[in-house]
Amino acid sequence: MADALSKLLDERDWLLADGATGTNLFNMGLSSGDAPEFWNVDHPDRIAALYDGAVKAGSDLFLTNTFGGNASRLKLHDAQSRVHELNKAGAEIGRNIADKADHPVIVAGSVGPTGEIMAPMGSLTHEIAVEMFHEQAEGLKAGGADVLWLETISAIEEFVAAAEAFKRADMPWCGTMSFDTAGRTMMGITSKDFAKKAAKIDHAPIAIGANCGTGASDLLRTIQGFTDAKPPYPLIAKGNAGIPKYHDGHIHYDGTPELMADYAVLARDSGARIIGGCCGTTPHHLQLMRKALESRPSGPRPSHDDITSALGGFSSESDGTDGGGPTRAARRGRRRA
Template sequence: MTNALSELLADRDWLLADGATGTNLFNMGLMSGDAPELWNVEHPDRIRTLYKGPVDAGSDLFLTNTFGGNASRLKLHEAQGRVGELNRAGAELGREIADASGRKVVVAGSVGPTGEIMMPMGSLTHELAVEMFHEQAEALKEGGVDVLWLETISAPEEYKAAAEAFALADMPWVGTMSFDTAGRTMMGLTSGAFAKMVGKLANPPLAFGANCGVGASDLLRTVLGLAAAGADQPLIAKGNAGIPKYVDGHIHYNGTPELMGQYAVMARNAGATIIGGCCGTTPEHLVSMRAALEASEKNAAPTLDEITGALGEFSSASDGMDGNAPVAPERRGRRRGRAS
């Protein structure tokens, strides 16, 4: 299979990824608690619209609607026997939209966490995790994705299991973790430890980085940490569009398109090559991000003060990379740089 992502990376200094999946599906009528992956067969036209949004906004790649498409997550909806069907359908719809775009657009098969805790802290064995990831990877491969995209992982053991599974599927892959707990993953991994782990994998990713988390500021601090570790692979930044707030009974992210444009430029300066958005990021945000990237040249990496001055405060005083224990900062008034 042609490695479309590597080809783009060889030709370009930066790539624009997509935005949110869940946010945009909720805007189309998905209800909280429903399995988005079922829409791949129940509402294919809505999934085509989901994929077409970032393509029309200028994204160079987009993720399939298969984040929770492993047997463990689908079991919550009594659909554990439909892993192959739902992932193939999500991939095939993505292939359709990419091929009709008239340009090279990478279809990335989204693979999320199992939702279970791996041994020794939990009951999920390495072997079973590999089996679940492999089943999903094979289905995405059959559906025509160009690359597998592991995302929102917290446990290093789960990341390693996915890497092994993707080798079995003989598919190129990238992988991001979510640093949402005082600058670390929920399982305590720092950005430096993550980079070190990736460097030791038998089947390393084409690119790696961070997604989701708390907000754009925290994510850029993580990218700076990954860059400082001297990673060989391109880095990925997919930050949330601001901070979530409840507005009229719905979750609304307060990051404006203009703010996300600033974030995109700062992400590139911080060392990221693949830049996109996560929760709250709509095609409107992506248009602004692409315009900002095209209108600027890469500059020096931003300082921490420059990041907070533009995008808002960090959620913690330390991300663990300075040897200090994470401590929540004192909050003083309104977040700087945030739109209400």
Template sequence: MAQDALSKLLASRDWLMADGATGTNLFNMGLTAGEPPEFWNVDHPDRIRSLYRSAVEAGSDIFLTNTFGGNASRLKLHGAQGRVRELNRIGASLGREIADAAGRAVVVAGSVGPTGDIFEPMGTLTHAAAVEMFHEQAEGLKEGGADVLWIETISAPEEYRAAAEAAKLAGMPWCGTMSFDTAGRTMMGVTSAGMVEMVNAMPYAPIAFGANCGVGSSDLMRTVMGFVAAGATIPLIAKGNAGIPKYHDGHIHYDGTPELMAEYAVLARDAGVRIIGGCCGTMPEHLKAMHAALESRPRGDVPALEDIQAKLGAFSSASDGTGGSGPAPRERRGRRG
């Protein structure tokens, strides 16, 4: 099989820059709370092109499609479970259009978020139903021209494995990140070391794996250091939030400055991360600062946890979750920002 676009880029470069937030940028364009962003692929394609183009212009080598909630379970909340293929296909095809016009190699990553459902025995979701949902979404993204599936913000290992199986059924290469937001663990209790163990045992391995979203860039970097300590051999992904959300004048504002995100990007690169981007709150100005820092600042030593705290701020919990017992699993239904 011919080498996929992302593997080709990884083979030619030390680091790649991914994109920033989808939700935060779309809310700035007028998306309202409760409105499914995926509808905009059809209703406001120019705004979605603009979202993708802004990442490319800021220097991103990879951008994610506006399809995070594009599975049947999420779309059913809006009576749109019959539109999965259409919304994903169009979300990816708009991306293909922008990437092909970029004048350089840019990877279109088909965003696949969680179903929002809980697996048996705690919930009702079966493995077969999850695979079917993810497979339907994957086929839509493939039809639209996505280069790779980008499974993200996953909390449950069962869901991660189901999405990987769907990627295999669709014949698509994939990457996958989990969100570590509860004292260094995912909401379903996975640690950084646990994720490395899971990924190493997968029959259909990802091209790259890592962490996204979570609490803030310092916590995310501590999780990344956990991957490194656990002996991760597959390329790592870091997509941290731009600081911590604060309510300000009726809006959620992330307090991370472009300068802070530039520090985070350099620390991630020095830790050995190969794909570096931002999540909630990360705007084009953050991406530009990250890209400039990655291009201009020489590679340094692998950072210590003290360096991370000094540059990015204190960790939100004393433990990274890998030692002793962690918090009890709880349900997560949030969207990626």
């Protein structure tokens, strides 16, 4: 049988994903440096409110509060023995919210990077990475996640290890990388590189794409890099709500709900099928994104000038797919504060 996400993609031209996890949890009182995953057990009502906020704003899919739920990340909080417990709890809360929704909603089990460097550049072996991802995947599966959602990855090696782990867990999955250095990941991968390598991975993903990174403009240029590479998968766009700025002891994102509504439409017209927000994106942003996607007709692929005029300039001259290096670009266009 087809998985729930694939069924929904077969029925719809686009799906609205959720917004930020960290931003919204900080607004609920999470302290910097604390493990958000502990709240799945200690404050399940707040995690339910996080998920419910996305659903009521119109999301067709939301990610669980388990981004840092692998043993390597939880070890920083002396909680490496709680991987299964915390992931299962995060997914169970999500399953309960999704099952009560008035429209079909996908529970996507968030799986973030290990935080370690893969061999041969680092000490994390393929085998250990697979074990860590598999342990987390089994917890999310036990909690009722529909799909696993690998996100903010920088290295292809880690992506491959996660795919093997998800195969062991017999779970469908999606995967996004974060392109934050002139259209490249921290490990130098471009959207073109990623699309080619993802097509060769055993236990293929349902969809691939980009999340986080710098601003929404850069992310859309990356999505267009994906479409040029013609990957055999639907594309995911999950961009930050503008650019982060430090103000009064806190990080704020300058992307307004109106800007993110424009971003959502430009993402759809650039080729993305699953569209959401990342850092800084609140339910209010999602409401306007949903409204824009439903009310504005599809159009031709936007030019780079169309993107920068609506969302602000790119952070670099090249997205890496042309072989260009990380040369910073002059800011163009307008940005709504």
